[in-house]
Amino acid sequence: MNSIKINISFFYFFFFLANFLIVPLSAFEVQNIPVQSEGRIKPLDTFARNMLLTFYGKREIKDQNIKATDWLLDLILDPERGRDLKVFNIRNPEVVSSLFLEWSTQHKYSFNEIINGIKNQVELIKTIDQKESQDRTPFEKQLLELSQSAIMFEELSYMKNIKLIPPALLDENAVWQSPFDFIISGVTPAYHQEEILNSLQKYLAARFQKNDLEMNDALFNYEKIVSDLSLSPVDVKKLKGETWMNDVNLFVKSLAFYILSFLLIGISWMAKPSFFRNISFMSLIIGFLIHGYGIVMRMYIMGRPPVSTLYESVIFVSFILLLLAVALEYFRKDGLGIFVGSIGGSILHFIGFSYAADGDTLGMLVAVLDSNFWLATHVTTITIGYGASLVAGFIGHLYLIQNILDSSNSKKLKSIFNNLFGMTLFALFFTLFGTILGGIWADQSWGRFWGWDPKENGALLIVLWQLLMIHSRLAGIAKPPLFALGMGLNNIIVALAWFGVNLLQVGLHSYGFDDGVAKNLYLFILLEILICCGLYYYPKFKFKFQSV
Amino acid sequence: MNINFLDKFLKIIMSPKVFSYTLIWLIVLVFFGTIAQKDIGLYASQMKYFSSFYFLFLGFIPLPGGRLVLLLMTINLFSSMFKRNLWQLKKIGIVIVHLGGLLLLVGGGLTAYFSSEGNMVIAEGEATNYVDDYHNMELAFVNNSLKDSIEYTVVDESLLYEGSRFQIFDEGPEIYVISNIKNVRIENRISPADSIYKGLLEKFVLLPKRPEAENTQNRPALIYKIEGTSNRSDGIYGLFLGQGLNDPFKIKDQIFHSEYRRERTYVPFDIQLIDFEKVMHPGTNVAKSFSSDVNLIENDIPRRTLIKMNEPLRHKGYTFFQASFIDDSEIETTVLATVKNYGRLFPYISSIIMSIGLLIHLLLMMPKMVKGKPK
Numbered sequence: 001m002n003s004i005k006i007n008i009s010f011f012y013f014f015f016f017l018a019n020f021l022i023v024p025l026s027a028f029e030v031q032n033i034p035v036q037s038e039g040r041i042k043p044l045d046t047f048a049r050n051m052l053l054t055f056y057g058k059r060e061i062k063d064q065n066i067k068a069t070d071w072l073l074d075l076i077l078d079p080e081r082g083r084d085l086k087v088f089n090i091r092n093p094e095v096v097s098s099l100f101l102e103w104s105t106q107h108k109y110s111f112n113e114i115i116n117g118i119k120n121q122v123e124l125i126k127t128i129d130q131k132e133s134q135d136r137t138p139f140e141k142q143l144l145e146l147s148q149s150a151i152m153f154e155e156l157s158y159m160k161n162i163k164l165i166p167p168a169l170l171d172e173n174a175v176w177q178s179p180f181d182f183i184i185s186g187v188t189p190a191y192h193q194e195e196i197l198n199s200l201q202k203y204l205a206a207r208f209q210k211n212d213l214e215m216n217d218a219l220f221n222y223e224k225i226v227s228d229l230s231l232s233p234v235d236v237k238k239l240k241g242e243t244w245m246n247d248v249n250l251f252v253k254s255l256a257f258y259i260l261s262f263l264l265i266g267i268s269w270m271a272k273p274s275f276f277r278n279i280s281f282m283s284l285i286i287g288f289l290i291h292g293y294g295i296v297m298r299m300y301i302m303g304r305p306p307v308s309t310l311y312e313s314v315i316f317v318s319f320i321l322l323l324l325a326v327a328l329e330y331f332r333k334d335g336l337g338i339f340v341g342s343i344g345g346s347i348l349h350f351i352g353f354s355y356a357a358d359g360d361t362l363g364m365l366v367a368v369l370d371s372n373f374w375l376a377t378h379v380t381t382i383t384i385g386y387g388a389s390l391v392a393g394f395i396g397h398l399y400l401i402q403n404i405l406d407s408s409n410s411k412k413l414k415s416i417f418n419n420l421f422g423m424t425l426f427a428l429f430f431t432l433f434g435t436i437l438g439g440i441w442a443d444q445s446w447g448r449f450w451g452w453d454p455k456e457n458g459a460l461l462i463v464l465w466q467l468l469m470i471h472s473r474l475a476g477i478a479k480p481p482l483f484a485l486g487m488g489l490n491n492i493i494v495a496l497a498w499f500g501v502n503l504l505q506v507g508l509h510s511y512g513f514d515d516g517v518a519k520n521l522y523l524f525i526l527l528e529i530l531i532c533c534g535l536y537y538y539p540k541f542k543f544k545f546q547s548v
Numbered sequence: 549m550n551i552n553f554l555d556k557f558l559k560i561i562m563s564p565k566v567f568s569y570t571l572i573w574l575i576v577l578v579f580f581g582t583i584a585q586k587d588i589g590l591y592a593s594q595m596k597y598f599s600s601f602y603f604l605f606l607g608f609i610p611l612p613g614g615r616l617v618l619l620l621m622t623i624n625l626f627s628s629m630f631k632r633n634l635w636q637l638k639k640i641g642i643v644i645v646h647l648g649g650l651l652l653l654v655g656g657g658l659t660a661y662f663s664s665e666g667n668m669v670i671a672e673g674e675a676t677n678y679v680d681d682y683h684n685m686e687l688a689f690v691n692n693s694l695k696d697s698i699e700y701t702v703v704d705e706s707l708l709y710e711g712s713r714f715q716i717f718d719e720g721p722e723i724y725v726i727s728n729i730k731n732v733r734i735e736n737r738i739s740p741a742d743s744i745y746k747g748l749l750e751k752f753v754l755l756p757k758r759p760e761a762e763n764t765q766n767r768p769a770l771i772y773k774i775e776g777t778s779n780r781s782d783g784i785y786g787l788f789l790g791q792g793l794n795d796p797f798k799i800k801d802q803i804f805h806s807e808y809r810r811e812r813t814y815v816p817f818d819i820q821l822i823d824f825e826k827v828m829h830p831g832t833n834v835a836k837s838f839s840s841d842v843n844l845i846e847n848d849i850p851r852r853t854l855i856k857m858n859e860p861l862r863h864k865g866y867t868f869f870q871a872s873f874i875d876d877s878e879i880e881t882t883v884l885a886t887v888k889n890y891g892r893l894f895p896y897i898s899s900i901i902m903s904i905g906l907l908i909h910l911l912l913m914m915p916k917m918v919k920g921k922p923k
Contacts, residue, residue, distance in 0.1 A: 039829025039836075163831060175830045374858070429906065436652075436899045445858045447665060447869045447887035449895050450656065452594045457582040461575060468571045475564040501582070 028223035030203065030215075031069045031246075032239045036163040036176035040302075043239040044162075045246050048072040051156060055149050056108075057089040059246075072156065077208050079157040083111040088149065090114075094139045095146060111153055118147050164200065165193050172233050195225045242301050250294035251315065255349040257287025258322075262342035265335050273335075280338050281329055287345065288322045295319055305376040307383050311355040313498070316380075318348030320387025324426075328391070328419060336416070340394040348390075354517075374441040382434030382459060388427035389462060389494045395420040396487035400535035403481055407539065417480045421473070424487055428466040435459040458497025465493050481536060488532040492525050562627035570621045577614055591683065591763045599660065615660065622653040641909025648902030655894020663889035666813060668868065671881045675820035675845060679886045680810035683763055685789070687770060688809060689716055693802040705811060708770060721776040721799055732769035732788050733757040746783040747795025754786045770808050815866055815886075818845040822852070824873060824880040838870050840882040855884065865890075 031045035038050075048068035049059040060068050075082030086108035090096055096103050099117025118125070125147045128140045136144070155161040163176035168190040179197060182189070189197065199222040206214030227236050261283040268276030295306050295315060307316045321344045329337025399416045407413070438459060439449040450456060469486045472478040478486065499521055560566065581597035588596070596603050600613035625646060628634070634643060666679035684705040691699035701716050703723075712725045733755045741750045754769045769788035774781060774797060781797035787808035794805035820843040827836045837857055843850040844863060855861045860869040871885035 036831055039832040039834055173827055173830055173836070433899065433903070436895060439895055440899070443892065443895070444860070445869060446871065447860065447867050447885050447889075448663075449659065449892070451590070452581065452598050453590065454582050454585060457578050461578055464571055464575050464578065468568065468575070471564065471571070472568055475568070477564075477568065 026240060026244070028219050028236065028240070029243065030073070030207075030219060031243045032236070033164065033200075033222060034166075034226060034234045034239055036166075041233050041239075043243045043246075044072070044164075045069050045243045047162065049246060051152070052087070055089065055153060056087045061085075061087070073204070073207060075157050076159060077204060082157060086110045086113075087153075088114055088146065090142070090146065092139060092142045095142050098139075098143065111150065114146065115150060118150055121147075165196060166229060166234070168193060170229060192225055192229055196222065199225065238301050241297060245294070245297050245301070250290050250297070251349060251352065254287040254291035254294065255346060257283050257290065258342045258345040258349065261287060261338060262346065265338045265342065268335065277333075277335050277338065280335075280342075284322070284329070284338055284341050284345075285326060288319075288326055288341075291315075291319055291322060291345070305380060307379045308375050310499075311352060313379075313383050313386075314348055314352040314355060316383050317387045317390065317498075318345050318352070320384050321345060321348065321390050324388060324391045324423070328395075328423075332415075332419070336395070336398060336419075339398065340391055344390055344394055374437075374444075378434060378437040378441050381430055381437055385427055385430030385432075385434045385462070386494055386498060388423060388430055389466070389490055392420060392423040392427050392487045393491035393494070395423055396484040396490070397532070397535065399484035400481065400488065400532065403484075404535065404539055413480070417484070420484060420487060421470075424466060424470060428463065428470065431459065431462045431466065435463055454501035455497075458501045461493050462490070462497050465490055485532055485536040488535075489528065492528050495521060495524055558627060561623060562631065563624075564628075566620065566624045567628075570617050570624065573612065574614070574617050574621070577617065581614070589760070589762050618653060618656065622650065622657070625650050625653065638912055641905050641907070641912055644905030644908060645902050646905075648898040648900075648905055651894055651898035651901060655891040655898065658891030658894065659889055663887065663891065664813065665885065665887045665889075666810075667871065668819065668884040668886045669874070669881060670819060670821040670840075670842075670884070671879050672821050672824055673879070675818040675843075677816075677818045678812040678814045680812060682810075684811040685768055685770075686809060686811045687772075687787070688807045690794075690805050690807060691802055692796075692805065702812075717799075721774050721782075724773040724775060726771040726773055726784065727756075729754060729756045729769040729771070731757045731759040731766040734788065744783050746781070746785050746797070748791070748793075749784060749786040752786070754788065768808070816846075816864065819843070819868070819884070820845060820850070821882050824882045826873065826875075838873060838882075840870055840884065867892075 031043055031048075033044040034041050035044050035047045036042075037047050045068060048071065052061070052068045052071060053059050060066065061071060066074075071082075071085075071087070075085075086106070088109045088111065089107050090099075090101075090109055091107050093103055096109075098121065099109075099114055100120075101109060101113060101117065121143070125144060128136060128144045131140070133141075152161065158180055160178055160180040163178050165177045165179060165182050167174040167176060168187075177185075179200065182193070182197070199218045203215055203218035203222065206212075206218055223236060226234050261280045264276050264280030264283060268274075268280060298312070298315075299306055306319075307313045322341050325337045325341025325344065327337070328340065329335070331337075395416065399413070399420055402409075402413055402416055435456070438456065442451065442456075443449040465486070469478065469483055469490070472486075473480075473483045499517055577597055581593050584593040584597065596613075598614035601616045602610045603613045605611045629643070629646070629650070666681045668676055668679050670676045685708065686705060687703040687708060689701040689703075691701070703714065703716065707714055708725055708728055710725055710727055713722055715722055735753050735755060737751055737753055749771075754771060759766050767789050769786065771784065771786045773784045776782070777797065777799050779798050781799070785795055785797070785806065787794075787806060789808055789810070791808070794807060796803050796805050798804070821840055822843060823841040824838070825841070826838045828834065829836045839854055839856040841852070841854055842861070843852055844861070845851075853861055855868055855870050857870050860867050862868075865888050867887045867889075869885040869887070870882070872883035874881040874883065
């Protein structure tokens with residue numbers, strides 16, 4: 001019976017895999033056209049999505065069902081209509097009134113609506129621009145951003161900032177040009193430049209006339225030229241892969257499976273335990289595979305190890321958490337692993353999305369971080385440590401809950417505790433070596449092993465806390481429930497080391513931060529303290545109360 | 549009696565409780581020391597909490613600092629190695645892991661006491677043989693009147709506190725430090741200056757400004773008085789870091805000027821910058837890589853090497869890292885972080901030892917784990 005189920009899950013796995021492998025074979029679409037932006041070559045689709053994100057706050061116009069690329073191309077072909085489309089998202093009433101606009105609960109305004117208001121305030125905007133960024137009020141910041149967005153929007157409409165044309169001499173570090181710049185400069189185009197311009201023109205003309213055949217013809221040509229460029233960083237397969245990634249949004253799918261898995265394990269506690277637990281586990285595994293595939297795709301597109309930005313670290317830590325949770329479930333078969341994985345994975349996915357919305361998360365790295373060897377070793381090790389620490393933290397919570405629900409079942413308690421202790425050792429191994437490797441990287445690139453930098457201190461805090469827990473358990477100072485409490489609270493230290501150090505904005509490796517995160521972080525810390533201490537002290541108080 | 553006491557003392561010092569308490573205190577220190585960096589900056593916080601034996605909480609309560617805690621931890625770990633029941637075959641992996649940890653701590657101690665670091669700043673085409681300290685300053689008096697040489701007389705930071713008086717030559721004039729400013733604001737004088745102010749101070753005033761959290765962003769300055777030159781050079785002078793024109797003064801018919809600069813440490817070779825190159829991610833302001841093409845000149849023999857991000861130059865115990873650059877004029881200037889550290893290899897060795905220990909422990913545990921599985 002069981003083996004059939006496993007076979008079915010394997011079938012699903014291969015079904016998915018087959019789906020993924022077909023991707024690069026799909027036809028070259030207009031979304032795949034290469035653009036240079038923010039330091040790398042990306043498909044037009046990613047570029048358009050990021051632009052829309054800047055103006056509109058989302059990557060597509062959902063309520064009118066307009067995709068980013070279509071929006072951009074329509075703007076280029078029919079600027080008059082495009083300027084009347086409500087794509088500017090203004091949420092600050094002060095900004096709205098300064099533009100003499102009616103406050104709308106939709107928060108959406110068109111270019112034509114805002115432009116006069118901006119023109120009237122040019123002097124004010126100039127003075128804001130001269131201020132240091134930390135001295136600007138929220139109103140000033142948003143007005144400045146809006147005026148910059150308006151300029152960007154205007155430039156998009158005549159393709160001034162869409163860098164579509166590769167340089168005459170192909171080189172990885174060369175700067176591309178936009179069709180506008182290219183025509184203005186009046187330089188005689190090289191063969192490939194002319195071909196690209198021609199195909200682009202042909203495509204736009206055909207699109208304007210809604211002639212599908214001509215459009216396909218032009219794109220076919222476009223693909224051919226772009227693929228033939230030697231010595232250039234354009235890789236059509238990668239462009240297609242990235243466009244596909246944008247479309248399917250793998251991490252939303254994996255989140256859906258994790259939530260489904262959580263619901264199913266919840267049902268399994270009420271009815272048909274083994275049946276629902278099995279489906280729930282399968283759903284978790286499918287989510288996990290999609291999740292992993294998403295990470296692999298990102299690595300393939302960027303050509304670098306899985307973790308190099310905060311967003312990627314969230315996605316990768318949740319991947320490790322899921323990996324350990326799946327392993328735990330495989331050995332225990334009682335839903336504990338599913339519970340840890342589905343909850344932890346879902347929470348981390350939501351945290352990840354809040355970072356993804358901050359802009360193009362497939363961004364480039366500053367020089368010191370741009371070292372594949374160290375990103376692969378130190379960063380990966382330390383994030384595995386974070387993931388394992390979080391799993392240990394979750395098991396700590398579950399131990400405390402089990403202790404309340406059924407403290408007489410000492411066998412189950414003991415087995416949970418053994419998993420907790422093992423996971424803590426595993427976590428310590430990775431956090432300790434990750435931290436030492438980080439020191440060695442720092443020694444290699446800055447000349448000091450340890451500088452008491454916030455990020456280093458954060459990692460050190462996790463190591464010290466886990467050392468303390470393990471030693472006090474081994475020395476008999478901490479009994480299992482206290483150890484579980486300690487590991488539950490370890491989540492706070494992980495969160496502080498991971499996100500909190502960026503609050504401080506000192507030292508060499510903080511990667512940028514916003515105020516909303518600070519609030520959520522404090523909330524999380526408070527909740528964790530309440531929950532953990534509540535779970536730990538509840539049985540003691542209850543016991544006291546009963547004995548009275 | 550005496551032996552008994554020693555025995556007791558050893559028992560306390562090697563007890564796991566000492567380890568727990570020092571660990572808890574270290575956690576507290578690291579936490580608050582990190583928070584404090586937001587206000588007082590990384591360097592000041594490091595000095596106060598981590599590189600000190602004690603610090604004053606609320607200004608008057610002495611509490612143990614990072615060095616004391618780590619020292620206690622090292623002693624505790626070292627002495628616990630002598631526990632009799634520890635040296636068993638089945639615990640050998642764990643013993644090795646702890647020896648690795650001990651080595652890490654010892655290396656940290658060596659680094660704390662025997663390492664030095666600074667910046668070597670070289671403009672394109674020029675050669676340098678000294679390193680600027682990150683934090684300490686020095687006052688140099690330069691004698692420009694000698695025929696074929698320039699004579700420098702250098703005064704250390706330790707003598708440059710407010711109210712300090714010293715002589716730079718025997719029977720020479722006396723220098724009196726009026727103020728030592730950590731971060732300076734330079735402003736025009738509104739009214740004409742008193743005749744006692746010389747040079748720069750005739751037209752400008754040097755005012756203290758709130759120091760930045762990061763020491764390297766400060767511009768320090770010094771105001772001092774020269775007395776007893778027996779000519780008209782007596783008076784109050786002002787100097788700041790990076791000052792272009794230096795005010796001359798006379799001592800016994802010889803013309804001097806003074807410089808306020810970062811404390812220099814000389815290295816036994818020269819480094820000449822041939823070319824500095826930075827590559828940006830195309831179309832952005834984000835740097836992709838920096839590199840300095842340099843000549844390492846020793847005994848007049850040049851050796852050409854390239855110093856890149858993550859690929860430093862190591863020579864005679866010194867390591868030069870591509871740290872930064874200055875790009876405000878036509879000439880590019882590279883900034884190489886320079887470190888001399890005798891404890892450098894300890895983390896490498898100790899992490900290898902710890903890995904070996906864990907591996908052995910894992911192998912020893914393997915039979916037990918395999919046995920436990922088939923249940």
